[in-house]
Amino acid sequence: KSMLANGSKLAFGTDFPVEKPDPFATWAAAFTRQDASGQPQGGGQPQELISREQAWWAMTGAAAYAGFAETKFGALAAGQRADFIVVDRDPMIASPTELRAIKVAETWVGGERVFGGTEHQRQRRAELVAHVGEERGLRPVELGQRLGAPPRLLVRFGGCEAAHQL
Numbered sequence: 611k612s613m614l615a616n617g618s619k620l621a622f623g624t625d626f627p628v629e630k631p632d633p634f635a636t637w638a639a640a641f642t643r644q645d646a647s648g649q650p651q652g653g654g655q656p657q658e659l660i661s662r663e664q665a666w667w668a669m670t671g672a673a674a675y676a677g678f679a680e681t682k683f684g685a686l687a688a689g690q691r692a693d694f695i696v697v698d699r700d701p702m703i704a705s706p707t708e709l710r711a712i713k714v715a716e717t718w719v720g721g722e723r724v725f726g727g728t729e730h731q732r733q734r735r736a737e738l739v740a741h742v743g744e745e746r747g748l749r750p751v752e753l754g755q756r757l758g759a760p761p762r763l764l765v766r767f768g769g770c771e772a773a774h775q776l
Contacts, residue, residue: 611658620660620668621676633669638706640665646710662702692721 613620622640624631639645641662643653653659660668674684683691696716701709716726 611660614660614664619672619675620664621672622665622668623673632710634701634712635710637662637665637669637701638709640668642706644706646707666701692718694718696726 622636624633624636629636635646641660641664643655643659644650671680671684674680674682681689683693695714695718698713698715699708701712704712714726717724
């Protein structure tokens with residue numbers, strides 16, 4: 611928190627191979643400053659707690675920035691890759707314990723689904739993609755052509771973007 615207050619960008623990752631490559635556990639620890647068992651009570655250095663949205667941004671847009679790739683990925687934007695996942699619950703309202711238990715329902719790489727999904731989910735995603743595209747000033751056809759497939763579904767929270775789950 612103090613680094614953000616002084617103008618630094620926070621860029622987070624899973625710290626693999628030191629830690630498990632579990633971005634949801636990393637995200638939960640980032641905004642609670644606690645491990646999976648809830649320790650330390652109140653979070654380590656609680657004055658440094660950041661919001662869930664700030665932690666999400668640190669793991670997406672700011673991580674891309676740290677890798678000099680912010681124009682290629684890290685946010686839903688025209689010209690960026692469509693690498694994303696769809697998960698089994700909304701991570702923006704999940705408790706830290708629920709967040710750590712999230713399961714991936716689909717994986718998309720370069721706009722192509724490479725894992726999971728059902729026809730109903732694809733139809734619902736297409737409807738939401740059209741809505742997101744209209745909000746961003748893109749016609750659904752342009753958005754679909756640009757990304758080649760449905761992008762990750764996002765909701766914006768105070769300048770940060772977070773995955774919206776179906």
